[in-house]
Amino acid sequence: MSITAPPTSGSPAPPRAGGTILRPFKAPSKSKADWLEPAILAAKTITAAAECAPFPYIKGISGTVLILLETVVTVKKNREDLEELCNSSTEIITILHDQVKTHGNTAAVKFKSLCEELESYLKAVILAIQNLQDESKGFRGRVKEFLKSSNLTDEIAGYQTQIQGLMAIVETNFKVNEIHAIVTAPSFTVVKGVENINNCPPPSRIFQGRQAILDKMHQFFDTDSENQHIYVLHGLGGAGKTQIALKFIQESSFSDVFLVDTSKVETIETGLKSIAVSKSVGDSAQDALMWLQSNHNKWLLFFDNADDPKINLNDFLPKCNHGNLIITSRNPEIRSYGAYTFVSDMEKADALTLLLRRANKESSEENLKFATEIVKGLYNLPLAIVQAGAFISKSEDLEGYLALYHSNRVKLLSEKAAQSHDDYAQTVFTTWQISFNQLSHLAATFLQLCSFLHYTGISEDMFSTASKYDFLPWLPPREELQEPLEFLSHFLGPTGEWNSLKFLDVTTEIKAYSLISFDAKTKLFSIHPLVHAWSRSTLSDEQPLQSCMSSILGMCMSKIPNHEMTLASVQVIPHIILLKGANPDGVADFGRVFWKIHYSAGKFKDAQGIAQQVLEKSQLLLGENHPDTLVAMGNLALIYSELGEFQKAKELLVLEKYTKLLGEDHPETLIAMGNLASIYSKLGEFQKAEGLEVLVLEQCTKVLGEDHPRTLLTMGNLASTYSDLGEFQKAEKLQVLVLEKCTKLLGEDHPSTLLAMDNLAQTYSALGQFQKAKELQVLVLEKCIKLLGEDHPNTLLVMGNLATTYSEVGEFQKAEKLMVLVLDKCTKLLGEDHPNTLSVLGNLASTYSELGEFQKAEKFMALVLEKRTKLRGKDHPDTLLAMGNLASTYYQLGEFQKAKELEVQVLQKLIELLGEDHPDTLLAMSNLSSTYSGLGEFQKAKELRVLVLEKRTKILGEDHPSTLLAMGNLARTYSDLGEVQKAKERESSKEAIILH
Incomplete structure (x- = not known):
């Protein structure tokens, strides 16, 4: 058949081959009794014609209207109440029949979605009328009430309006397409x-x-x-x-x-x-x-x-x-x-333009500012942006949209605009609901469970590991885990083993609708953030699934060994945070697991809250002297130590209880001993720390073996204590061994390996091998950022150490930039009074001093000294270090008397605490000698500098930078005293010449 050009505006459309065009039906008004007869006749004619047309949805809506009319025929009384509904419905199918006969598939495609939606709606109306008739009395009142409450007339009129709007589009498109085909x-x-x-x-x-x-x-x-x-x-x-x-x-x-x-x-x-x-x-x-x-x-x-x-x-x-x-x-x-x-999502610039065009807003600087936040919140998804623009166009409130969206997301993303720029009939949420409705129950449940996780980083391992859960005494029993166990059972084989193929079937079903994505390289699933939010809205009751997902994560993480916990926790902590946001009490049953996750991820404050709950519960149910209570106390002590509350931590670790209840060789006793040694070290009691760590290392080697992660951790702690004591050669030897074993057993990218590498780098720095230290720390930092993220405490520790090394090699600008970043992150993560934060602040002050910004340096150093004196006491090594740094700044400012008063105090205290040979003591001695020189007390300066040179030569060797510095300082003092020959002898050495 040939296609005839459409008539010009104002003239009636000629009939097409294959049937007669029916004009919109108008019911005669002369008789209330016979108004249904012509309506039914028209509906039957249209339905019969639709049987021959290749458009099943036209047939469907026509047949449904006929059933509606025939249902109304059975109404015995007050039928006229339904007259307007019937007439409007008949008019609609008449228009549809006319359009499809005129324009064929061009019209059919346009009207398809609307036909299906209207058909579904009218079926519900028919059912409601039938139910009303089944009741025995008051039909008229109920019908009127039904019509009023349901807004039937308005709804049908709305459908009719939409159809008439589409008619205009069809006519326009038809003409354009015909002209285009000819041209x-x-x-x-x-x-x-x-x-x-x-x-x-x-x-x-x-x-x-x-x-x-x-x-x-x-x-x-x-x-x-x-x-x-x-x-x-x-x-x-x-x-x-x-x-x-x-x-x-x-x-x-x-x-x-x-x-x-x-x-x-x-x-x-x-x-x-x-x-x-x-x-x-x-x-x-x-x-x-x-x-x-x-x-x-x-x-x-x-x-x-x-x-x-x-x-x-x-x-x-x-x-x-x-x-x-x-x-x-x-x-x-x-x-x-x-x-x-x-x-996927649009480019940001295109998303902004689309939003402003749909919202009918100009691209002003202010509008762009608000629009940027909106498209960011909508993740640049085109349909969501169009819907937002439509709403803003109607409300004319661009500035207020985002706040309204956050509190009414489901409504706004489910609302169809009255005016549209294309033929897409679905909204953001309804288009996904259509896909969701096609999923099996198991697939739908899986997607809903994932809505309680973070939208990225979802892995099969979470579920497969959870399926291997051990029912240990301190973990929830089987009867408390019925729902997660039932869900996981769908992915198990006949003998209870995990079946990846079954899991793949479910995820593939969801992927088929793009409701979830999979990265083959990382083996991780992700969900679009808006789909993630929408899938939660499909739940009428969130609590059961939230609890189920929380339990699955707890079951999974309970299987992770301690030495693997840091990496695992970094991956899982975003999921835990989201679960807690949905229900703060939903993770309580796995408190013994979740505190460890937060601790390993560096979320010490969150870990403290959970560990405190676990301890209180254990004390209440088991008593103060139960082994489980003892373990809970040790866990809380570990967290207090990381928070810098060392005294609190020390009070919780009562070794006598561990030895009495568990025995001196029990793993928990050894852990407690190691943790107490670490606290001694942080309190500046290095000799006590060394004694305990030597004992723990012997016991761990004997009980666990020399390659056990706990043994290696103890070995690393002892090496750090040797460094604190100034015994750097001992520290280096032990740290090289730890690094070799960690690399071999855990791999070169494991967090424990990276920590061992950083510890060795610090020892290289203490030994004056700054370039070696720098190269190692740059490598470690790159790996830490990749594995743990920029904000993990381990990453910040490495970053701070590298910044210090930059200072040591004279790269002060790099050092300043890195220290400012670390200080900001430490302040946010740990608090401004945390020992690590204060260390970074002190190092930054020293860098300002090196850069000649002495006023800045003085201000920061005075603040560090004040805080450390308050928090750690005036005799703590860290406090004395802060006091010495402030004295050095006074020296740089020419305030020699102020510097001398502080430096005399520092030297006396360090000799008492650390002895005359400790590097910190020798540094204090050297600083005081410089101040004596500044005050013109050259003889006092000489006596101290001779002593410093002797000790550094003996302890560090002749080629250590600190030894060379001592040699140069002594040469200058000889010159100040007029002992020219001695000065020349010192200055004649290669090292002294280089130093000058």
Whole structure:
């Protein structure tokens, strides 16, 4: 059949071949008794005509209206109350019949979604009327109440308005497409003289961006014209796949363009049939495929919404080596048909432009500021941006949208705008709901469980490890874990082993709708942030699934060995934080596991709260002297130590209780001894720390073996204590051994290996091997950032140590920049009074001093001294270090008397605490000698400098930078005293010359 050009405006449309056009039905008003008869007759005529049309949804809505009318016939009294509803419904199907007869598939595609939605709505109305009739009395009152409460009249009128709006679009598109076909017709003759077809609507009038994808598509279709081209656009619903395809089609020249709704087998067959009919080659899908296979013109077949994974699309593809196809799908498996692009969120600049255009707002500086935050909150998802713009256009409140969105997300992303710029009938949330409704119960439950996790970093290991849960006495018993155990059982084999294939089946089902993504490289799943938020909204009661997911995480992490906990906790802590946000009390049952996760991730404050709850519960249920209570006390002590509350930590670790209740060789006793030794070290009691650590190391080696992670940790702690005591050669020897063993047993990227590497680097620095230390610390920092993130305490420790090394090698600008960053992070993470924060602040002050910014240095050093005196006491080594640093700044400022008063105190205290040979004591001695020189007391300076040089030569060797510095200082003192010959002797050495 040929296509006749539409009439000009104002003239009636001529009838088309295949049926008579029915004008909108108007019920006669002369008789209330017979108004239903013509309505039923019209509905029957339309339904009969629809039986012959290849559009099942027109048939469906027509048949439903007929059932509605026949249901109203059975109403015995007060039938007129339903008259307006019936007349409007009949008018609607009459209009639909008219449009489809006039414009065929062009109209059918437009009205499809609306027909299906209206059909579903009217079925609910029919059921409600039938239920009302079943009641015995008061029908009229109930009908009126029903009509009023349901707003039936308004709803039907709304549907009618939408249909009339679509009519105008269909008429416009039909004219445009016919004109386009005539203007762009190629020079060759079209088969059987049929005009070219383009039944695609234009892209949205506010289409924005996507240029990279469009360029890629043009390049693909413009090359290798001898072969069939298939291009797949796949991705999440609402990402803009269809719009990109329509924009590409608009920019291209094809002999024919055929749009086929691919959401169902029926719609595919209907679309293909319409091709056959329009080209007068038959009336079946097979006829269309045969015509496409035989037609070597530049045709394009556009399969839109190929989302159903159960449909084998290959059954409907033309089997030939020519032609062009575009497929849009949520199913990533469709990629196998050809070239493809994953369509995700928009570029930021395009998203901003789209939002402002849809919101009818100009691109002012102020509007761009608000728009930037909005598109960020919507994660640059096109459909969400269009909906937000529509709402802003209506409310005219760009500034207030984001706050409204955060408190009404579900409503705003489910609301369809009255005015639209394209034919997409779904909203953000409803488009995903359609996919969600196709999932099996198990797949839907899995997606809902994941909504309580962070939207990235979801792994199969979380679930498989949880399935191996051990029912230990201090963990929740089987009866408390029925729901998670039942869920996990779906993925177990006959003998209870984890079955990855079953897990893959479920995740593949969800991936088929792009509701979840998988990274094959990292083996991690992720969910689009908006899908993640929406999936939570599908729950009527969150608590059971939140509790189930919390338990699964607890079951999983209970299986992680202590030496693997740091890395595992960094990966899982975002999930724990989100779970706690959903229900703060939901993680209590696994308190013994969750405190360790927070501790290992560096979240010490959170760890403290959980560990405190565990201890209180254990004291209440088991008593003060139960082994479990003792372990809980030790855990809390460990956290207090990390928070810098060393005295509190020390009071909780009563070794006598451990020895009495558990025995001196018990692993928990050894852990407690090691933790107490660490606290002694932090309190400046290095000799006590050394004695305990030597004992723990012997016992660990004996009980656990020399390669056990606990043994290696103890060895590393002892090495650090040797460093604190100034015995750097001992420390180096032990640290090299620890690093070798950690690398061999745990791998070079394990957190324990990296910590061992950093400890060795610090010892290199203490030994004056600064370049060696720097190279090692740069490597460690890179690995820590990658593994643990920038904000983990271990990363900050390494960062701070590297900054100190930069200072040692004279790279003060680098040191300052890094220390400022570390100080900011430590203050936020640990608090401004934490020992680590104060150490960084002190180091930054020293760097300012090196840069000549002495006023800044004095201010910071005075603050550090004040805080350390208050927190640690005036005799603590760290306090004395702060006092010495402040004295050095006074010296730089020329305030020698102030410097001397402080330095005399510092030297006396350090000799008492650490002895005359400790590096810190010798540093204090050297600083005081410089101050004596500044005051002109050269003899006092000489006596101290001779002593410092002797001791440094003996302890550090002749070539150590500190020894060379002492040599140069003594030479200068000889010069000050007029002992020229002695000064020359010192200055004649190579080292002294280099130093000068």
